[in-house]
Each structure stands twice: as C-alpha cells, then as structure tokens.
Amino acid sequence: MKIAIASDHAGFPLKEEVRDHVRKLGHEVEDLGAYNTEPSDYPDFALLVGKALMAGKVERGILICGSGVGVCVAANKMPGVRAGMCHDTYSAHQGVEHDEMNVLVLGARIIGSALAYECVDAYLKANFIASEPRFVRRLNKVKAIEKTYMPDAAGTTLVS
Numbered sequence: 514m515k516i517a518i519a520s521d522h523a524g525f526p527l528k529e530e531v532r533d534h535v536r537k538l539g540h541e542v543e544d545l546g547a548y549n550t551e552p553s554d555y556p557d558f559a560l561l562v563g564k565a566l567m568a569g570k571v572e573r574g575i576l577i578c579g580s581g582v583g584v585c586v587a588a589n590k591m592p593g594v595r596a597g598m599c600h601d602t603y604s605a606h607q608g609v610e611h612d613e614m615n616v617l618v619l620g621a622r623i624i625g626s627a628l629a630y631e632c633v634d635a636y637l638k639a640n641f642i643a644s645e646p647r648f649v650r651r652l653n654k655v656k657a658i659e660k661t662y663m664p665d666a667a668g669t670t671l672v673s
Contacts, residue, residue: 517571519545519558524577527621534630543571559587563594574616581620588616592663600624602635609639611648
C-alpha cells in the first residue's frame with residue numbers, strides 16, 4: 514500500500530520513527546514533511562496529505578502533530594478525507610472497518626513510539642467492512658453531508 518505521512522515540527526521526531534516502521538512493514542511511503550524541528554504550521558502538512566489522497570497518489574495517510582487535534586481538524590476540511598485521531602489500537606482499526614477512515618492521526622506529545630507503532634499496525638491491517646449494510650449506510654450519510662456542504666468536491670461517490 515502507498516502511504517503519505519507528514520507532520521509539523523512537534524510531530525517530526527515521531528514521524529521519522531513511524532515512517533521507518535511503515536517502510537519495514539513493506540509499504541511504500543511518501544514523506545511530505547516536515548523535515549526538521551524548525552517551527553512550522555500543521556495545516557500545511559494536513560493539506561499535503563489530503564491532496565495526495567484526493568489525487569489518488571496514495572491509498573492512506575498518517576498525520577502527526579503535538580496533540581493530533583490540529584492536523585485532524587485541518588485534514589477533515591478536505592473532501593474525501595476521513596481523518597481520525599487514534600491513541601489506541603481499537604479506534605485505529607475500527608475507524609477503518611466501520612467508517613472507512615483514510616488518515617490516521619497521532620499526537621506526538623500524547624503517545625510514545627511503541628503505542629504509535631501498534632496503532633499504525635492496526636490501521637494498516639484494517640479494511641472497510643463493505644459487506645455490513647449499517648456501515649455502508651452510515652458512510653453514505655457522511656458522504657451525503659460532504660456533498661451537500663462541498664457540492665463541487667470530488668470523492669463523494671456513495672458506496673453501493
């Protein structure tokens with residue numbers, strides 16, 4: 514799977530570790546920055562990951578900032594992006610299985626690398642359960658909201 518990863522300065526050290534972990538799992542990783550701990554703005558990196566998803570250049574994304582909140586809020590402003598902040602393995606896989614989450618968000622000041630690796634593993638192993646009618650129905654409702662409030666947005670095709 515091709516994964517985009519990015520962080521702001523606060524998430525940079527954890528991003529470096531997570532990026533290497535994802536590569537060791539056999540995935541192709543597109544590192545979209547930050548590339549150091551110089552102060553940077555989290556929305557810039559959320560935008561880069563969201564654009565990569567929207568363009569179909571990657572299948573999933575990982576975003577990291579200090580708390581995770583900033584990049585999560587910013588990423589979810591983009592059509593077709595379903596970012597979830599997960600600091601436990603259950604949320605990391607359930608978000609994909611039930612909600613087709615396509616961006617895992619981590620807070621570098623909240624969790625350490627060992628738990629981050631476990632969350633990443635759970636996220637990357639999970640798949641949306643399209644055979645479950647209630648999950649499809651709910652996802653279609655989310656996409657309908659997106660289509661209503663972002664009418665010109667791509668990526669709002671309902672699941673059948």
